[in-house]
Amino acid sequence: MSSNFSIPVLFNIHAFQRDLILWYSEQKRTLPWRANQDPYRVWVSEIMLQQTQVDTVIPYFNQFMTRYPTVYDLAKADEQDVLKSWEGLGYYSRARNLHTAVKEVVEEYNGEVPSDKKELKKLKGIGPYTLGAILSIAFDQAEPAVDGNVMRVISRVLHIEEDIAKPKTKTLFEDVIREIISQEDPSSFNQGLMELGALICTPKKPKCDQCPVQEHCLAYEYGNQEDLPIKSKSKKQKTENFHVLVLTNSKGEYLIEKRPSDGLLANLWQFPLLPKQDAEQLPENFQNHYGAEIALEGKGESVKHVFSHVIWEVEVLFGKVGDDLQTGKFVTAQELKNYPFPNVQHKVMEQLKDRSSILGN
Template sequence: MNTYSLEAKHYFSRELLAWYNRSKRDLPWRRHRNPYYIWVSEIMLQQTRVDTVIPYFHRFIDKFPSIEALADAPEEDVLKCWEGLGYYSRARNLQSAAREVKEQYGGQVPSDKKAVSDLKGVGPYTTGAILSIAYNQPEPAVDGNVMRVLSRYFLIEEDIMKGSTRAFMEGLVVELIPEGEASNFNQALMELGALVCTPKSPQCLTCPVMEHCAGRIAGMEESLPVKTKAKPPRPEYRAVALVEGVGAEKGKVLIRQRPSEGLLARMWELPHELAPQQAALAGADDAEQMDMLRGVLYEEGISVVPDHFHMQAEHTFSHIHWNLRVYRCTAAANDSSLPANYRYIEAKDMEELAFPKVFLTILNSYFAMV
């Protein structure tokens, strides 16, 4: 890969820091150098926008103000606080790691690179972010945002999905960090990527480093970074049962808890099943799907009478895209002996239980209607 002139590097670091000191946003996790706050914010910010994260961050810190509070909380409470943010394994890993920190480090986030990177769910980026932002150690924190900025400024045409490109950029960041400024410099890089050197339509005219930006000078700011496309999520078609209770359960809806391992582990949802003819489901016969749901629930020991199509919904995970067709059903009997992972709830019970966002939306719209 290219080598870059010392002048271009010094200019970049100097102007970027000066701009950051003038223009940085007042974000709640920036008000203190509390390693726990920085850790929580960095985990929340993965795959999630700052504006979305801010209210979640406030709620999370109010509820779990310390490592100990997070470590000692029931997992259900942690998931509830994360509800709607998605990628729930982040929350579970964060809590497991908080328990490790409580037990092994007396509740203090360690400042040693190996100890931090060994914590569950903490990858190279988060390790660098914690060590640099909280402890001002000259460690790189290179994510997609940072790679975009560096690709453009230094005109790096290597594929940013390659490990070798990331490793090169990490080395470059270490060279760029001015002495004693690791915390501000890494945050400045992230800030430039978020506010100015954005994925589409970068704001070159107001950019603090535009003068020496090789990508802009070459007219390549829109075509960088080079990135091989990730595989699109695989579509999955599912039929969902919205079962209304009868007798003592009248006014309530049947929900179930997911298994303790795998996708959305231990979260609550409406019962649903993979449609037998996935590809054809969009045009498939609703009666066939309702019949399938009736059969699947019957196998679980729950008798329902499917009635009609209620609504369509969808949800994208990193690797799967769910297309959901929701059917209104009625319980066939006042079932007193539901399987252990099923229960009936009314609207107020939703405050206690954690649901993936798509089921939250379906349930909220249902309870608002009845």
């Protein structure tokens, strides 16, 4: 246990476990990944649920599991198909890392998701939270799975006043959970904490009158539950400005290009995206990079997309382009549907429907 915090002597760990697990068993939501403890299903769901709301994840999880029901199906899939299945869910590195890790499970572990902590930890994309979630939910191992919901619940229950924005605080919460987790049913204990944070112990206006562990909660006793957890403000997001060029050739086909294999939105497709510049210089700069002449014809509606660390402001320009290219490819309007595009580009694509109905729904 960290020297910064000690569990209060009067805190009844056994009673807390009992009340939390009983509530979870009676009140838990029916979610598709809770149908069984299959490690692969648990793994996919936990990766999808990172930074994403449950209601958003459900349809993605269902179609993903229909398409890739086993680790073998996902391992042999083409990355572009995997990204297409993930399209719209965001944070695409999750999908790429999952795909890479599943291949390793097939090659190194005979298709069995490892239940050994050291082995599981080696797989790409599995950090401390996902590690704890898989080990506890799928394998009934008493490992902490500390996310924002869990830190919020435990900071209130035990009145922990450490700044949860600091990495060392997450380690503190992991130590706390190790001390209070149920050894008999760690799966329900961890999921109970997550569920409690999602449904009852919410960031604002927690439903303390409905809380199954209210009698154990020090913040409720002190009356300052809405002051916890303590979280310092993150740095302000920077804004980056771009032009996106929606260009058609003599056949009416659209010019698209694949993004680099690393970095933001890696390996997804896009209409050419260039740092915002003087419109008069665009044709020359475009020709230098793409090897083709363009003639701009007008502006669309600007689009904005907020990532976790940066905001993109994108001005949409329409135009014509020559047929000879050094990079990129031409596709028909119908073929656009076959490529994985990030959300910011889908916002651009919506404007094509206003200009022409050929894209369909």
